[in-house]
Every structure is written in C-alpha cells, then in structure tokens.
Amino acid sequence: MAVGDPLLERARDVSTMRLRLANPDPPEPGETIDPSRLPATGGAPRRFRQADRATVLYVGSDGRSHLAVRRSLDTVNSVIAGVVEVVDATGIGIRSAGDGIPAAVAWGQSVRGPLLIAVATPDAELRASAIDVAAAGSIVVAGARVDIEALTRARALGVRGIICGGLVGKELRQLEASEERQRASIHPIAPFGLLLLDGYGRRPIPAPWWDVLSANAGKEAAIVTDSPLLVLDQAIGRLVGQSVVRVTAGDDLGREGRLLDLRGLVRVAGGGYLPGGLVALQGLSPSDPPERRVMPLTDLERLD
Amino acid sequence: MTADPLSFFTIDHGTASTAVSLIAPFGGRFRLLAASAAPRGVAVDALLEDLVARVRAVEPDALPVADDWRSWARLEVATAAPPSIVIVAATEALADDLDRSFSAAGWEVAATFEGARADPLAITAACLDRNVLAIVLGATEPAASGERTAIGELAAVVAAAACRRAGLHTILSGGARIFADDFPEAQTLLAPPPDHTHSGTGSLLVEMAAESASRWTAVEGRPIPDGRRAFAMGVASLSALLDRPVDGLDVGHSASSRVVATPNGAFEQIVDAEAALVPRGAMKDDSAADAILRWCAFRSEPFGLRDRLRNLRLAPWRDASGDGARLRMAALRASLASLAVGGPPPSGLIACSGGVFGAVPPPVAALAVLDAFRRPGVLSLLWDHARLLAPIGTLTAEADRRRLLSELLDDGFIPMASAVVVADLHTGRHPATLHLTSAVGTTDATLEPGNLRTMDLPPGVTARAEFVARDPMWLGVRGRHVLLDVSGGLGGLLLDTREVPLRWPERPERRRAVLEGWERPLWAAAET
Numbered sequence: 073m074a075v076g077d078p079l080l081e082r083a084r085d086v087s088t089m090r091l092r093l094a095n096p097d098p099p100e101p102g103e104t105i106d107p108s109r110l111p112a113t114g115g116a117p118r119r120f121r122q123a124d125r126a127t128v129l130y131v132g133s134d135g136r137s138h139l140a141v142r143r144s145l146d147t148v149n150s151v152i153a154g155v156v157e158v159v160d161a162t163g164i165g166i167r168s169a170g171d172g173i174p175a176a177v178a179w180g181q182s183v184r185g186p187l188l189i190a191v192a193t194p195d196a197e198l199r200a201s202a203i204d205v206a207a208a209g210s211i212v213v214a215g216a217r218v219d220i221e222a223l224t225r226a227r228a229l230g231v232r233g234i235i236c237g238g239l240v241g242k243e244l245r246q247l248e249a250s251e252e253r254q255r256a257s258i259h260p261i262a263p264f265g266l267l268l269l270d271g272y273g274r275r276p277i278p279a280p281w282w283d284v285l286s287a288n289a290g291k292e293a294a295i296v297t298d299s300p301l302l303v304l305d306q307a308i309g310r311l312v313g314q315s316v317v318r319v320t321a322g323d324d325l326g327r328e329g330r331l332l333d334l335r336g337l338v339r340v341a342g343g344g345y346l347p348g349g350l351v352a353l354q355g356l357s358p359s360d361p362p363e364r365r366v367m368p369l370t371d372l373e374r375l376d
Numbered sequence: 377m378t379a380d381p382l383s384f385f386t387i388d389h390g391t392a393s394t395a396v397s398l399i400a401p402f403g404g405r406f407r408l409l410a411a412s413a414a415p416r417g418v419a420v421d422a423l424l425e426d427l428v429a430r431v432r433a434v435e436p437d438a439l440p441v442a443d444d445w446r447s448w449a450r451l452e453v454a455t456a457a458p459p460s461i462v463i464v465a466a467t468e469a470l471a472d473d474l475d476r477s478f479s480a481a482g483w484e485v486a487a488t489f490e491g492a493r494a495d496p497l498a499i500t501a502a503c504l505d506r507n508v509l510a511i512v513l514g515a516t517e518p519a520a521s522g523e524r525t526a527i528g529e530l531a532a533v534v535a536a537a538a539c540r541r542a543g544l545h546t547i548l549s550g551g552a553r554i555f556a557d558d559f560p561e562a563q564t565l566l567a568p569p570p571d572h573t574h575s576g577t578g579s580l581l582v583e584m585a586a587e588s589a590s591r592w593t594a595v596e597g598r599p600i601p602d603g604r605r606a607f608a609m610g611v612a613s614l615s616a617l618l619d620r621p622v623d624g625l626d627v628g629h630s631a632s633s634r635v636v637a638t639p640n641g642a643f644e645q646i647v648d649a650e651a652a653l654v655p656r657g658a659m660k661d662d663s664a665a666d667a668i669l670r671w672c673a674f675r676s677e678p679f680g681l682r683d684r685l686r687n688l689r690l691a692p693w694r695d696a697s698g699d700g701a702r703l704r705m706a707a708l709r710a711s712l713a714s715l716a717v718g719g720p721p722p723s724g725l726i727a728c729s730g731g732v733f734g735a736v737p738p739p740v741a742a743l744a745v746l747d748a749f750r751r752p753g754v755l756s757l758l759w760d761h762a763r764l765l766a767p768i769g770t771l772t773a774e775a776d777r778r779r780l781l782s783e784l785l786d787d788g789f790i791p792m793a794s795a796v797v798v799a800d801l802h803t804g805r806h807p808a809t810l811h812l813t814s815a816v817g818t819t820d821a822t823l824e825p826g827n828l829r830t831m832d833l834p835p836g837v838t839a840r841a842e843f844v845a846r847d848p849m850w851l852g853v854r855g856r857h858v859l860l861d862v863s864g865g866l867g868g869l870l871l872d873t874r875e876v877p878l879r880w881p882e883r884p885e886r887r888r889a890v891l892e893g894w895e896r897p898l899w900a901a902a903e904t
Contacts, residue, residue, distance in 0.1 A: 088497045101536035129496050130536030133528045140497050161540040162506035176690050241686060242679045245662065271690050272683035321695035342701030343737040343902025370415075370693040 073166060075184060075292075079150045080164060081125070083142030084255070088129065090136045099128040099137055102161055146260055151184035151294040152303055171304045173281050175235075177268040178300035179244060180251075183211065185232035189289045191215035194237065195276035195326055200225045207231050211265075211293055213285050216326075217274040220246045223266075233265035233295045235285065235302060237326075238275030265295035267302055276326030278318055280375050317351060317372040324367075328375070329353035335366050346370055382406075383439060385424055386767035388603055389454035392416055392629035392692040393731045395763035398427040399784065402438055406780060408787035409438060411762035413731060415693045421446070451767035453603035456593045457630040458649040459509040460486040462502045464530050466515040466523035466551075467491060473570035474514045474549065476718075481585035482604060482631055482647030483510075484656065492526035496533045503537035503544060509592060511537070511544065515551035517569055523551070531555040538563065545592060549581065578644040586647065603766045604633050604647050610769030611635040611727060612643040613777035617785075621723035624765065625745065627711050627730035629653055629692050634715045636723070641774070651714035653707045653732055654689035670884065671709035673891035674702050696735050704735045705744060705895070712748035722749035724852075727789065729760040737902035739830070739867025740895060742793035747894075750876045752799040753852025754860055757792040764788045791835045793867030796860065798843065799850040799876045801825035806846040810871065814839030814864075827873045828894050830901070833864035841869075867898070 073079070093099060105126045126139040154168030188210040190198050198214035200221040208230035214222070218236050220243040226234060247266070254261050269277055277285070284304070294303040315331045329351045338348030346368035353363045383400035397411035410427040428445045431438055439445075461483045465471035471490035479485060487502040489495075503511050513534050515527040535558040538546045546559050550569030565588060571579035590602040604626065611624030615637035624635035632651035637643035649655060658664040665682045672681065676699070684703055687694065696704070711732075726745055733741050742757050749755075764784060771777045781788075801808060801823055808823040814837050821831065823843075833839055843851060843858040851858050862869055881887045 086497065088495070100539075102540040128536075129500050130532045132532055138496055138533075140500070160542070161504045238683075240679060241662075241683050271687040273680065273687065320691070321700065322697075340697035340701075341903070342696075342698050343740075343899065344697065344701050344735060346696060368697060370696050 073150050073154055073156055075150060075153050075294075077150050078147050080148050081142075081145045082148050083125070084144040084146065084260070085142070087141050087143075088138060089126075089141055090132065090138050092136050098131050098135075101128055101130055103128045105139065144260075148181075148263075151182045151296070168303065171306060172296075173269070173284065173302040173304070175267045175269045175300035175302060176271045177239075178266065178295065178297040179247070179268075180233070180265040180295075180297060181263040182294065182296050182298075183232040183263050183265040184292060184294040185209050185211045187211050187213060187235075187285060187289050187291060187293050189213045189286055194279060194282035197274070198222050198234075198236070203229060203231065205229055211235060211295060213277070213289075216276045219243060223247055224250065227262070227264050230262060232263065233267065235267045235269065235277075235295070237268070237270045237277040238273045239266070239268050240274070241272050244272075265297055267295050267300060269302075270320075278373070278375075279326070279328050280318075316375045317349075318375055319351075319353070319367070319371060320373045321371040322367075324353060324365075327353050327356075329362065331372065331374075332364070334369075338366055338368065340368055383441075383445075384449040384451060385427070386762070386764055387420060387424075387450055387452045388763040388766050389420075389452070389600065390416060390603070390628060390731065390763075391455055391457055394418060394420060394423065395731070396420065396423045396427060397762040397764060397788075398424070398431060399780075400431075400439060406783040408762055408764070408784055409435075413734070413763070451770055452600050453606045453766040453770055454600040455603035455628060455630070458482050458484040458647070459589050459593050460484045460505075460507050461547075462486055462499070462508055462511040463488045464494065464499060464511060464513050464534055465490045466519065466527040466530065470514050470516060470550075470570070473572070474512055477570045477579060477581045478512065478585050479648055479650060480579075480646040481582045482589050482633070482649065483585060484631075484649040489530070492529060494530065494533075499530075499533050500537045503534065504541055509545060510547060510588070512547040512549055512567075513552040513555070514549040514569065517551040517553075519551040527552060527555075531558060535559050545588070547585070547588070586645070601770045604631070604645070606769035607633065607729065607766040608635045608637075608643055608645040608769065610765030610767075610777065610781075612637040612641055613769065613774060614727060614765065614781055615639050615643070616641050616774070617778045617781050618725065620725060623722045623726045623749070625712065625715065625726060625728050625730075625749075626766075627651075627653060627708060627715075627728075627732050629689075629731070630656075632711050632715055632730070634719060636720060646715070646719065648715060651711045653692070653704075653711055653730075654685055656689075659686055659689055668707055668710040670887065671713070671891065672703065672706035673888060673895045674699060675888065692731070701736050702899070704732055705740055708732050708736065708741065709744045709747065712744055716748045721751045722755065724754055725756045725758065727758045727760055727765065728792065729763055729765055731763075733759050733792075734761060737898070738790065738792040738865070739870075740898045740902060742795070742865070742867045742870065743828075743895065743898055745792075746795050746797070746870060746872060747878060750797060750878065751852070752797050752850045752876055754862055755795040755797065756863060757794070757865065758789040759792045760788065761790050762788050791863060791865035793865035793870055794833065794862045795870040795872055796841060796851065796862060797872045797874075797876060798823060799873075800847075800854075801845075801849055801873050802847070808843060808845030808849055811842040811844070812839050812862075812869070813842070821871065823871070823873050825873050826875070827871075829871050830867065830897065831869040831871055833862070833869040835864050835866055837864040838862070839864070839869070 125142045129138045152168040154166040157167050158165035190212045196215040198218045211233040214234050214236040216237045317331045319327045331349050333350040335348040337345040348366050349369050386397045388395040393413050395413040398409045409431045463474045468490045471488050546564045547567050549567045553566045568580045615622035619639045622637050626633045631649040633647040635645045810821045812819040841860045848854050
C-alpha cells in the first residue's frame with residue numbers, strides 16, 4: 073500500500089431496508105450485494121441507484137434479509153505507506169515504518185500533507201488572520217493554541233490538518249458541531265485532522281517535538297487519529313542531553329531545565345506532599361541565568 | 377529459594393500509577409519498611425531498587441542480604457481499563473437491570489438497545505466497534521408474550537454481528553439462552569437473568585460478569601491477578617481480622633470499587649467505571665464533566681475547569697498542587713457519590729485506597745468520604761496509603777492474609793480521621809453537649825444542628841465522647857445520654873451534625889458556597 077492508494081469507501085448516506093432475496097441460499101452477514109440486481113418483493117421504500125452498495129446485516133426470523141444500503145460514497149486514500157495486515161469487520165490495520173510523535177488527543181480524519189510552521193515559537197497562538205491560501209493542502213503547526221475562527225478559516229482554505237499543543241475543549245465542541253452540520257448536508261467534506269500534542273487548554277508544544285516539527289518543515293507528514301499520532305517518514309530532530317526536563321503544569325508550563333538532584337517529599341500548595349527535585353530552569357530569555365527551583369517531580373517530564 | 381525468603385515486595389499496577397512497597401521481618405514481625413508510587417510506565421525494578429536503597433541508607437541492618445533484592449518474592453496485582461460491552465435487551469426495564477449488573481461488575485457500557493424498534497444498523501455498528509469486547513443479549517425467562525417477537529429479531533441481529541467478528545464475546549442472559557445455537561459456541565456464555573436482591577457480586581449475574589471481565593482481559597503469558605478482585609479479598613480478610621464489618625473504597629483512574637465485607641468472610645463488591653475519578657464519558661460529554669464539577673468548591677472559569685478535568689484523565693499525576701489538589705477533591709467527591717448510590721449504608725470502618733487519597737490532605741479526603749457515606753454514629757476512616765490490600769488479597773490462604781494484615785496494620789493503614797455523625801438535632805431546642813475525654817485533654821462542645829467542626833484528636837489516641845441532650849438524638853442508637861469510644865486520626869475527630877443524607881442546594885453558586893464553607897477550615901489547617 074503506497075501513500076494515496078485507495079483504502080476504503082465511506083458512505084455519507086446509510087439506510088436500512090428489508091427484502092426477500094431471489095437466491096434460495098440465505099446470504100451471509102456482511103456479504104456485499106448489488107441491490108440493483110436483486111428483485112425487491114416487498115417493502116422497498118427507495119429506488120436503488122447503480123452506484124449504491126448494500127451489505128447484509130442479518131436475515132430476520134421471517135426470512136427477509138436486512139440490508140445496509142450505502143449511498144454517496146467517498147474514497148478514503150491511505151495517508152501512510154505500509155503493509156495491510158488486517159482487514160475485518162472492525163477495520164483495516166496497516167503496518168508502517170516511520171517515526172511517530174504520540175499525541176494526547178486527535179480529532180477528525182487521518183490526513184497527510186507537508187508540514188507548515190505557522191507560528192514563531194511553540195507557545196505562540198495561531199490567529200485566523202495568519203492563515204492564507206498558501207496553507208491549502210498542508211498540515212499547519214499552530215503553537216500552543218488555536219481558536220475556532222482560525223480552525224474554521226483553515227478548513228475553508230483547504231488546510232488538511234492542524235497540530236497544536238492544546239485546544240480549549242469548548243472550541244473542539246464547536247468544531248464537532250460544525251462537522252455535524254456539514255455531514256447533515258450529505259455534501260462531500262474535505263478530510264481534516266486535528267492533533268493536540270499535550271492536552272486541553274492552552275499548552276505549548278513540547279520543545280523536543282517543536283524542534284522535530286521545525287526541522288521537518290516542508291516535508292510530508294501524516295496525522296493518524298486512531299491512535300493519536302503524527303507520523304513522519306524519517307524524523308530529523310535534536311538530541312536531548314541527560315536529565316533535561318520540561319515543566320508540564322503550573323506557571324512555568326513549557327519551560328525546560330535540568331534536574332540537578334532529588335529532594336525527597338516536598339510540601340506543595342494545598343497541603344499535600346509530593347516527591348520533589350531541584351531543577352535549574354532555563355532563563356525566560358537567552359541572556360537570563362538559569363533559575364534554581366525545587367519542584368514536584370510530578371510536574372516534570374524527562375526529555376532524554 | 378532465595379537468600380532472604382522473608383523479604384518481599386508488593387506491586388500494584390494501576391491504570392494511572394504503580395504503587396510498590398517493601399515488606400520485611402524487623403523486630404520480630406513483618407514491617408512495611410518503604411513504599412512509593414510513580415506514574416504508570418516507570419520501570420518497576422527502578423522503583424524497587426529505590427526502596428531497597430532508601431532502607432539501606434537509613435537502617436543497613438534491616439536488610440542483611442539486600443543485594444539479592446531482585447530475587448525476592450513479589451505480590452503483584454494489576455488493574456486494567458474496564459472492558460466495553462453493548463447491551464441489547466427485549467425491554468427497557470431489562471436493559472436497565474443489565475446495565476446496572478454489568479456496570480457493577482466493572483464493565484463499561486458502550487451502548488444500550490432495547491425493544492423491537494432498536495435500529496439494527498446501530499446495533500451492528502456498536503458490535504463491530506473494535507473497542508467493544510462483548511455483547512449481552514437479555515430477555516426475561518420465560519419471555520413474556522410482548523417480548524417474543526422483539527427478542528427473536530434482536531437475537532438475529534446480534535448473532536449476525538457476532539459471526540462477522542472474531543473475538544467478540546456474547547453473553548446470553550435469562551430467556552435469551554434459547555438462542556444459543558445461533559451463536560459461535562466458543563465465544564458464547566450462558567448467564568442467569570439480573571438479580572434484584574443484590575446490587576454487587578452477591579448477584580450470580582454480576583459475579584459471572586466480573587469473572588468474565590477478568591478472564592477476557594487477562595494478559596496472556598504472564599498473568600497478574602486482577603487488582604480489584606484481590607482488593608475485595610483483602611478487605612474481607614481485614615474485616616475478619618478486626619471482627620467487624622468493613623467497607624473498602626478503591627477510587628481509581630479507570631474505575632472505582634466498593635467492597636462491603638462482614639467478619640464471616642462474606643463480601644459483596646461493586647466495580648463501577650462511571651465512578652472513576654474522571655470517567656471516560658466526561659472526556660467528550662460536557663454534561664458528564666459538569667456533573668463532576670458540581671462538586672468543585674472553588675470558583676473558576678467553567679470551560680477552563682473542564683479542560684483541567686480532562687487533563688486530569690489524560691495525565692493524572694500532573695498539576696497536583698494548589699487548585700489541582702482541589703480539583704482532585706471535586707473528582708473524588710463525585711466518584712464517591714457515584715459509588716454510594718443504591719448501596720447499603722456504610723459500616724463503622726471504611727478503608728480507603730487509591731492514588732487520589734494521597735493527592736489531597738487526609739482530613740479533606742475524610743470529609744469527602746463522610747459526605748458520600750453517611751450514617752449516624754461513629755465512623756473510622758483508614759487510608760491504605762501503600763496500596764497493600766490488593767496485593768495481600770492475592771495470598772491464597774486466609775490465615776496468611778490475616779497474619780500479614782495484623783502485623784502491617786499499624787504501618788500500612790493510616791487513620792485519616794474519625795467522625796461522629798449526630799442526627800435528629802433541631803434548631804430552637806435545647807442544644808446537646810459533648811464532653812470529650814482523652815489522654816491529651818478534655819474538651820467540651822455544644823452541638824448545633826447543621827454544623828461540621830473538627831476536634832483535635834491525634835492518631836493512636838482514643839477518647840471517650842459523652843453526648844448529653846434533653847431531647848433524644850440519633851447516634852446509631854437513640855438516647856439522651858450516649859457514651860462512645862472514638863479514636864483519633866490525621867484529621868482528628870470530625871463532629872458532624874448535618875443532615876443524613878445531605879441535601880444540596882439546587883443553585884450551583886449556592887452549592888459551591890456550601891461546599892467551600894465545609895472544606896475551607898480543613899484546607900486551611902492542612903496548609904498551615
């Protein structure tokens with residue numbers, strides 16, 4: 073299976089119907105039947121079209137077959153190259169080689185396109201006005217957060233996908249509602265995928281991933297939504313030194329530093345005790361000296 | 377045979393964190409020498425090595441053959457994310473019963489369909505979802521006349537879906553068992569109908585469903601005992617050891633469970649995925665997230681709170697200080713409230729387990745338990761801080777479990793607090809009084825209805841509480857003059873004259889103010 077090869081057909085309009093098949097042998101569940109070739113002897117509520125596809129759901133106790141009739145079919149192409157390992161009623165499994173960046177949340181469809189870095193820093197926010205037609209067909213790296221206006225504009229302009237550190241849940245709900253409305257119209261919808269690398273809310277893209285994304289700007293990448301993953305054919309990134317950590321919560325969210333020592337249990341706001349460590353955080357600007365601070369280990373993420 | 381056969385580790389692989397402890401003979405009995413917890417995914421051997429190193433650094437003689445720690449025995453349990461099930465039933469009432477039974481057995485109900493009008497396309501799609509492990513088809517036995525047509529058609533739909541998907545287990549309950557011939561034999565289980573007299577594992581169907589969940593999710597190759605089942609065994613042994621009924625509460629990342637055990641060794645368990653700290657449903661459903669946030673005692677922008685709550689599910693160990701701890705308190709309250717629904721009133725002793733109890737100060741966690749499980753009288757709350765109950769529950773011999781628990785009772789179970797809940801006090805009547813006498817002093821208090829106050833009573837100290845009133849009050853027993861023995865805890869003695877059960881204001885802001893009023897003194901005490 074190569075990138076872009078047809079993988080499956082997805083119907084935008086699915087309905088059920090019940091009929092008695094001419095063939096005396098009962099059909100198998102899951103069997104695909106071309107309804108236009110079959111005599112409908114009872115209760116056909118709709119006229120079949122040549123392009124319709126019908127799959128047997130089950131044969132009822134009265135001997136009639138219940139079919140799922142699929143209309144308005146879209147072809148879904150593969151976003152990754154690989155070997156098809158599993159094809160069954162639950163889905164298709166493809167084994168692929170490459171480098172993957174795991175994400176916290178994915179939404180939409182799996183998509184592929186060149187990476188476009190649309191923000192200057194991993195903690196910047198992508199504004200709607202920053203997206204133009206040049207981004208069409210690409211996967212846009214959008215920094216710490218993207219708002220619903222920017223998402224709507226990106227879809228309208230043909231952007232394939234958005235990668236960001238986080239997204240406010242309310243805006244994801246709005247995006248879902250918009251998707252529902254478009255689906256109800258039965259018109260073809262351009263595939264669009266969204267990948268949140270670090271969770272909900274405003275969250276900077278983790279620095280190592282930012283470096284990888286920046287180094288691979290312009291190269292093809294794929295957003296895979298099940299399970300959430302960004303797949304690169306061959307990732308180019310930085311090597312992280314030992315004991316380098318990233319702050320994952322609190323006021324210093326997204327800052328990097330070096331874990332110098334363990335400090336045992338430390339008392340934290342709220343009265344709890346958490347295992348702590350002494351961290352030398354990088355200055356807020358390159359000219360600032362490192363800041364030494366004791367922080368809960370639970371709010372640190374090792375990068376090596 | 378190891379060089380030091382008596383030292384061993386306990387390991388509890390949770391879905392969010394891994395808890396480990398080192399237990400060894402010391403001073404003539406087994407002692408808990410060190411315990412730790414880390415996010416799931418951290419190498420277990422690194423945690424165990426750290427435990428050994430910590431003990432050696434403090435008391436080198438405690439572990440004479442510590443170099444061989446890798447060969448020491450390990451009591452290990454693991455909990456898995458609840459498996460998903462689709463429920464198809466002939467009637468709505470039966471679907472509700474099956475939903476309750478399978479939810480109580482630790483299944484996550486992905487979808488429910490009932491009656492002749494159920495959409496076969498939706499049923500097939502639900503069955504072919506690869507996240508779904510099983511489907512249950514239920515009918516009353518014998519099927520009522522109105523059900524017969526519906527169940528026949530539903531059985532045909534389900535059988536067709538089951539034939540299309542290898543690995544999908546089918547459970548035929550009650551009257552649906554007559555359709556067994558239509559299903560693949562190897563993947564089909566015949567089960568009794570739901571039982572209305574038991575809500576937990578006392579029901580045959582719940583017991584069978586729980587056993588199936590455990591068996592079908594077991595990892596091949598190196599099976600590790602199921603932590604939730606083992607927790608129930610541990611609580612039952614604790615109850616037998618103490619010769620008193622014990623409630624066990626295990627609040628987890630993917631599911632929570634409640635065990636009601638009696639001294640004769642009998643127990644009933646409910647495992648509920650909807651009572652998880654942040655249930656899966658709350659990740660997409662705003663109303664489910666808001667149902668948890670109704671328990672939040674601090675004011676914040678609601679959309680931001682939902683995001684923080686969902687991040688708590690994604691990365692449960694992050695952001696645990698400050699408002700993060702208060703958010704965990706809200707999630708703990710919601711989880712406990714969900715566990716308490718429909719269950720029996722609590723016994724006088726509750727053993728609490730789960731990582732969240734370590735994320736909020738013990739007195740505050742005690743309040744969450746007290747508010748969810750209310751009963752007039754004395755309530756003692758223990759915290760299984762090293763998560764020992766489940767690993768000990770894996771020991772096959774009851775005598776071994778009791779012996780180990782008896783020797784580890786002081787080390788492994790921290791008294792969170794004791795509470796005295798006084799009911800039937802009324803405004804305007806002559807106030808009742810409390811005279812508390814203990815080794816640390818004597819305290820007198822007047823009992824006003826609707827109050828919650830904390831009295832200083834350290835862990836390990838017992839006291840005699842003398843309640844006097846002109847009108848009878850309800851303290852588990854009704855009387856005007858009641859003497860009770862109480863024991864101390866990290867949160868001291870909580871004196872609670874609020875309603876049983878609590879009534880919550882409808883308006884969210886008023887409700888938040890009530891919660892904040894009760895929690896504020898406890899948070900303040902914990903932060904000083």
